[in-house]
Amino acid sequence: MSTIARPSAPPPAAATRWTGTLDRSAVAWLAVLALTAVGAYLRYANLGTLGFRWDEDLSSLAVKAILEHGIPELPSGMIYLRGGAFLYLMAFSAQVFGFGEFGLRLPAALFGIGLIPLAFVFGRALFDARVGLVAAALIAFSIWDVEFARYARFYSAFAFFYVLTVLSIWRYRVQSTSVGGGWVCIVLALLTITLPDLGYTLCLP
Numbered sequence: 001m002s003t004i005a006r007p008s009a010p011p012p013a014a015a016t017r018w019t020g021t022l023d024r025s026a027v028a029w030l031a032v033l034a035l036t037a038v039g040a041y042l043r044y045a046n047l048g049t050l051g052f053r054w055d056e057d058l059s060s061l062a063v064k065a066i067l068e069h070g071i072p073e074l075p076s077g078m079i080y081l082r083g084g085a086f087l088y089l090m091a092f093s094a095q096v097f098g099f100g101e102f103g104l105r106l107p108a109a110l111f112g113i114g115l116i117p118l119a120f121v122f123g124r125a126l127f128d129a130r131v132g133l134v135a136a137a138l139i140a141f142s143i144w145d146v147e148f149a150r151y152a153r154f155y156s157a158f159a160f161f162y163v164l165t166v167l168s169i170w171r172y173r174v175q176s177t178s179v180g181g182g183w184v185c186i187v188l189a190l191l192t193i194t195l196p197d198l199g200y201t202l203c204l205p
Helices: 013-044 056-069 085-097 101-126 129-141 143-149 155-175 179-193 197-203
Strands: none
Touching: 013 101, 013 129, 013 143, 056 085, 056 101, 085 101, 101 129, 101 143, 101 155, 129 143, 143 155, 155 179, 155 197, 179 197
């Protein structure tokens, strides 16, 4: 006798929800990857042929002193401490890629690019993936963010670490309390404070 094949049972609702969530997450990250690629192009294009502007000259003098003497001493004899460890990161980049516009601006460009996926993670953590994508898109195409990432100063690094610090505070002090996470927040906040004075706003209650 021939048997009648029964229709296969539908997958459990939980499995369907899991698959749908996985697909949406993958699509969101593909969108973030595309935004990051476009943002990287905007920040890298002609990075070494812009000509030094405004305070970039001051940063270049401090970096040159680090390469020569190990400390950011300006020709006036003043030790230039603004920017903290970022000056040494610029010095390392200049040592590797040459003391020029590209080598001095590369660290700022990298932090500017990194801010795009970080904005997505931040928006998704506080709200949802749609808000995260809007935040990432705003950062990727923001004229201010593009310009600061093409500027041999510490402003794009400050924006990156500020958002990362606030995200860590949200994760480890609001959503759940963690002693180790608390120390991560403190270290990130101290690192941010070594950049522009606006970092001190992290100390507000």
